[in-house]
Amino acid sequence: MSIIQKTATEQLALLRSGEITSVELTQAYLNRIHQVEPAIGAFLRVESEAALTQAAEVDRKRETGEPLGKLAGLPVAIKDILCTKDTPTTCGSKMLENFVPPYNATVVEKLQAADAVILGRTNMDEFAMGSSTENSAYHPTQNPWDTSRIPGGSSGGAAACISADMAPLSLGTDTGGSIRQPAALCGCVGLKPTYGRVSRYGLIAFASSLDQIGPLAKTVEDVALLMEVLAGHDALDSTSVDTPVPAYSGSVHQPLESLTLGVVNQHFGAGIDAEIEAAVKQAIATYTSLGATIKNIEMPHADYGIATYYIIAPCEASSNLARYDGAHYGYRTDHAELVEDGTDEGPLVRMYRKTRSEGFGAEVQRRIMLGTYALSEGYYDAFYLKALKVRRLIRQDYDNAFGEVDMIIGPVTANAAFSKGEKTSDPMAMYLEDLYTVTANLAGVAGISLPCGFTKSGLPIGLQLQAAPFQEEKLLRAAQMFQNATDFHTRRPEL
Amino acid sequence: MSDAPYEIVIGLEVHVQLKTNTKLFCRCSTMFGSPPNTQTCPVCLGMPGALPVMNKKAYFLGMKTALALHCGIPKFTKWDRKNYFYPDLPKGYQTSQFDLPMSEEGYLDIQSTKDEFEPRRVRIIRAHLEEDAGKSIHDEVAGKGDSRIDLNRTGTPLLEIVSYPDMRSAAEAKVYMQELRLLLTYLEVSDCNMQEGSLRCDANVNLHIPTENGVIATPIVEIKNMNSFRSVERGINYEAKRQYDVWQETGKILGELPKQTRGWDDSAQVTRAQREKEESADYRYFPCPDLVPVVVTDEQIEEVRSGIGELPSGLRQRLESDFGLSTYTSDVIVNQGRALVDYFLELAATCGDHKLAGNWIQGEVLRILNDQEISIDEFKLTPSQMAELLRLVQAGDLDSSKAKDVFTAMLESGQSAADVVEDLGIERVDEGALEDLCRMLIERNQRVVDDVKGGNEKAVGALIGQAKKENPNVNPGQVRQICLDIIKNI
Amino acid sequence: MSLTRQDVEKVALLARLRFDDAELDKITEHMVQIVQYVDKLSELNTEEVEPMAHALDIHNALAEDELRPSLLRDEVLKNAPKHDGEYFLVPAVLGE
Ligand SMILES: [Mg+2]
Numbered sequence A: 001m002s003i004i005q006k007t008a009t010e011q012l013a014l015l016r017s018g019e020i021t022s023v024e025l026t027q028a029y030l031n032r033i034h035q036v037e038p039a040i041g042a043f044l045r046v047e048s049e050a051a052l053t054q055a056a057e058v059d060r061k062r063e064t065g066e067p068l069g070k071l072a073g074l075p076v077a078i079k080d081i082l083c084t085k086d087t088p089t090t091c092g093s094k095m096l097e098n099f100v101p102p103y104n105a106t107v108v109e110k111l112q113a114a115d116a117v118i119l120g121r122t123n124m125d126e127f128a129m130g131s132s133t134e135n136s137a138y139h140p141t142q143n144p145w146d147t148s149r150i151p152g153g154s155s156g157g158a159a160a161c162i163s164a165d166m167a168p169l170s171l172g173t174d175t176g177g178s179i180r181q182p183a184a185l186c187g188c189v190g191l192k193p194t195y196g197r198v199s200r201y202g203l204i205a206f207a208s209s210l211d212q213i214g215p216l217a218k219t220v221e222d223v224a225l226l227m228e229v230l231a232g233h234d235a236l237d238s239t240s241v242d243t244p245v246p247a248y249s250g251s252v253h254q255p256l257e258s259l260t261l262g263v264v265n266q267h268f269g270a271g272i273d274a275e276i277e278a279a280v281k282q283a284i285a286t287y288t289s290l291g292a293t294i295k296n297i298e299m300p301h302a303d304y305g306i307a308t309y310y311i312i313a314p315c316e317a318s319s320n321l322a323r324y325d326g327a328h329y330g331y332r333t334d335h336a337e338l339v340e341d342g343t344d345e346g347p348l349v350r351m352y353r354k355t356r357s358e359g360f361g362a363e364v365q366r367r368i369m370l371g372t373y374a375l376s377e378g379y380y381d382a383f384y385l386k387a388l389k390v391r392r393l394i395r396q397d398y399d400n401a402f403g404e405v406d407m408i409i410g411p412v413t414a415n416a417a418f419s420k421g422e423k424t425s426d427p428m429a430m431y432l433e434d435l436y437t438v439t440a441n442l443a444g445v446a447g448i449s450l451p452c453g454f455t456k457s458g459l460p461i462g463l464q465l466q467a468a469p470f471q472e473e474k475l476l477r478a479a480q481m482f483q484n485a486t487d488f489h490t491r492r493p494e495l
Numbered sequence B: 001m002s003d004a005p006y007e008i009v010i011g012l013e014v015h016v017q018l019k020t021n022t023k024l025f026c027r028c029s030t031m032f033g034s035p036p037n038t039q040t041c042p043v044c045l046g047m048p049g050a051l052p053v054m055n056k057k058a059y060f061l062g063m064k065t066a067l068a069l070h071c072g073i074p075k076f077t078k079w080d081r082k083n084y085f086y087p088d089l090p091k092g093y094q095t096s097q098f099d100l101p102m103s104e105e106g107y108l109d110i111q112s113t114k115d116e117f118e119p120r121r122v123r124i125i126r127a128h129l130e131e132d133a134g135k136s137i138h139d140e141v142a143g144k145g146d147s148r149i150d151l152n153r154t155g156t157p158l159l160e161i162v163s164y165p166d167m168r169s170a171a172e173a174k175v176y177m178q179e180l181r182l183l184l185t186y187l188e189v190s191d192c193n194m195q196e197g198s199l200r201c202d203a204n205v206n207l208h209i210p211t212e213n214g215v216i217a218t219p220i221v222e223i224k225n226m227n228s229f230r231s232v233e234r235g236i237n238y239e240a241k242r243q244y245d246v247w248q249e250t251g252k253i254l255g256e257l258p259k260q261t262r263g264w265d266d267s268a269q270v271t272r273a274q275r276e277k278e279e280s281a282d283y284r285y286f287p288c289p290d291l292v293p294v295v296v297t298d299e300q301i302e303e304v305r306s307g308i309g310e311l312p313s314g315l316r317q318r319l320e321s322d323f324g325l326s327t328y329t330s331d332v333i334v335n336q337g338r339a340l341v342d343y344f345l346e347l348a349a350t351c352g353d354h355k356l357a358g359n360w361i362q363g364e365v366l367r368i369l370n371d372q373e374i375s376i377d378e379f380k381l382t383p384s385q386m387a388e389l390l391r392l393v394q395a396g397d398l399d400s401s402k403a404k405d406v407f408t409a410m411l412e413s414g415q416s417a418a419d420v421v422e423d424l425g426i427e428r429v430d431e432g433a434l435e436d437l438c439r440m441l442i443e444r445n446q447r448v449v450d451d452v453k454g455g456n457e458k459a460v461g462a463l464i465g466q467a468k469k470e471n472p473n474v475n476p477g478q479v480r481q482i483c484l485d486i487i488k489n490i
Numbered sequence C: 001m002s003l004t005r006q007d008v009e010k011v012a013l014l015a016r017l018r019f020d021d022a023e024l025d026k027i028t029e030h031m032v033q034i035v036q037y038v039d040k041l042s043e044l045n046t047e048e049v050e051p052m053a054h055a056l057d058i059h060n061a062l063a064e065d066e067l068r069p070s071l072l073r074d075e076v077l078k079n080a081p082k083h084d085g086e087y088f089l090v091p092a093v094l095g096e
């Protein structure tokens, strides 16, 4: 077994024992990237030189016995939505093609403090808006299990680079399912932490009240390892919560005794693919065999999740993306374009409108339009305010559920990875991809996606577990129990 | 009072820059006058991914001000985004407060020292926190060339104080602004420097015009850019006349035209229509998801309230009732700020004659402060030095003109009153000797006696002049009184 | 709820976007479709429900008023599409 096929936890042990160096490990990944990236397109930029320099520095520190961080020498790929000082950060958009942040996201600082080696920037749907990574302004990403299919999104690059063994660990963000859905479609593990668990400082906002940064990896214990570094209070993020961070990687192997799992009937209604349903039901049976109690629970407002989400997220986005106007940074339309154009608008308004129409892709513009409309005079109450109220009802559904069960178990997606281009002309069909994932973001609860099977055609199927706020530790332990009993996570695509 | 054929109705929106070291949502400096774009960071530049964190001091300075304005402080308050595009607003929205402001329903009492209007209570709708925008500098020829943007001021904490339309004249509006500024100065919550923009005022103005068919109201106009007390007064008066003329011409009344925004052009002394926006304003307010609400307890509110100290209105009353000062004198002293009031209180206590102390401060001391453009902190004489001088006046050792000479000499030399009196050779004249002198002068001046007897008491002035020539130390008031008494008894 | 092409044009101005005729047709069609879908929320009676703007019930994240270094001006302006070394430059704010 080659070194890159091992888990991050195994690699870390080898680094610690001196059997491999970080330079060797990093170089092995760079070689793998060189080999398979042309077929996958998981990265927007591979930072080979910087990564090798960092790796050499970690090796030097280890040799001289200097104190090392928790991820010392492990390569990590970063979704191109996290600001990194003096390194281009594009958010998958033409708008930020030349943007070089003068500061680091808090999680980037944490990775650096943990002595992780940053491998490069992964591809994504522009401004994290999408479920297929086809909305990247640069290129699409292919699903490593079938390169004619999408890897999911918006963290499609983050998931694809894991399943194609191009990185052991990666960072994604999840606003409505953007970690869990690509993890499911690419056959890896992805955690969306509780809202407020990981600092959003430096995460380029899509919908501020829903966005969370989270880890992706091949296994649950690798996810726990990275999560331990990411989590924690940050004074720079007002919505960050100050509660202790458990040692996730230490406790992940302790099975939970007397685990009660809730099954939501609506999750298995019309629309779910039969193979997915069968795999998830089999996973539920696995838990039963591990001693878990299964309970049917009601989430009466689950079916309103998408509608609620597709009001709140665009509303926040329309405001969050107002800053991209060509005035202070980012793309600005060619000045020559600003001559009189027959409208009665002044030069500044013409600059704004041209810049934004040229700099944003169609999906981003669509959501800005939706949000602007839903917040505008006369529509606020019917759309935005209404959605905030239904959001409360969804949260109450969760509160009631977690009064009865420890976790909710169910599918991540209704279908396995779909073909490229299949849903690009039908936004509503694309939005329904998030059916099972958006409610966790609306309620702020934690959710994890892990491999639980394959379709007959060999595409991965994901299992979702959701837990009450700040119950990541239990969530990871429960997921690990499943992984101990199954081998879906060990399978890799042929590339 | 105005005899115009209309009543002006005025509500003011005042923006006060709160005295913090750092901005409302980041820790960049709020210092005025730094080179452009040197006081900015990812947060106030609105860079992708940057997040705001509320300045605690700004919140509590806001609360202190609101409490001094008798506002109620809701236990729960939150922040909202006001969305609009403008290059001095790098995020594309201003973080402000919409439906749940940090304070509501207060008032400020105003009165005119010049009897321009009856005392009035101006009610406050709300005072809320928000961030300031940056500065845009436009090309001389509008529409040509680029505008230059400086974001140093972006994110500076402002308290917006919104009044009800309770004022009825430009003079009231001006006094409201002056009284508000004074209050803010006493509270030490703002520098209130109008030139530097730390106190700014927009006015909503319309007219109530009595007609045969009852009173009509003209459309409301918001006047911006009034950057001094004088321009507040002039801007509103100009706008009132303009609205009246327009109404006479067009007959348009409230509701028939949208609210208009006009800018006050101080050099031309006119209000001008500001360029209409491309669309009617639709700010799409919604709760800022990046900031969390603030919840306060009664204890916190009471703690802030207890730190407020004595305010101008209370002090004026105290100087009148406890110190016997006239309304005018107490007004003058209080309006100069807390430091002068403290000076007065110390002087009054040391010299014992409150009225004398008040008059001297209102007169001589203030004259020096104004002439030298200094504050009382920079004034050379301590209250105890001043008290020594006033005790000489009280004792009759110095008449008022001599005392002023001594005062001037004290300021120049820094000597004590006693030393100056000695240096100037001022001696107290014995009362017996003074009476002898007066009798001698009366004998020499029969015409003065006749004039006085004929009812012209002023004629006695000639004797005072002669007495001064004989002995420069005589007290003119005393001479006058003695002479009049002697003449009456002749 | 009906959403016309004219409505969409107005929203485009508010959002500072511009669409040509073909784009306007398409985005109007998409918006109508999405608005119709999200309108399913009107099925729910939410009269007694408190709106929920934040995922978590947290409050009072306040920072001390302590100065931190700002960015150097070169760093501030280096991302600007146009600047003069001191100021950001933007097309004339005022109309002609
Ligand atoms: Mg305001």
Ligand SMILES: [Zn+2]
Pocket (backbone or CB within 6 Å): B023, B026, B027, B028, B039, B040, B041, B042, B043, B044, B045, B155
């Ligand atoms: Zn700043």
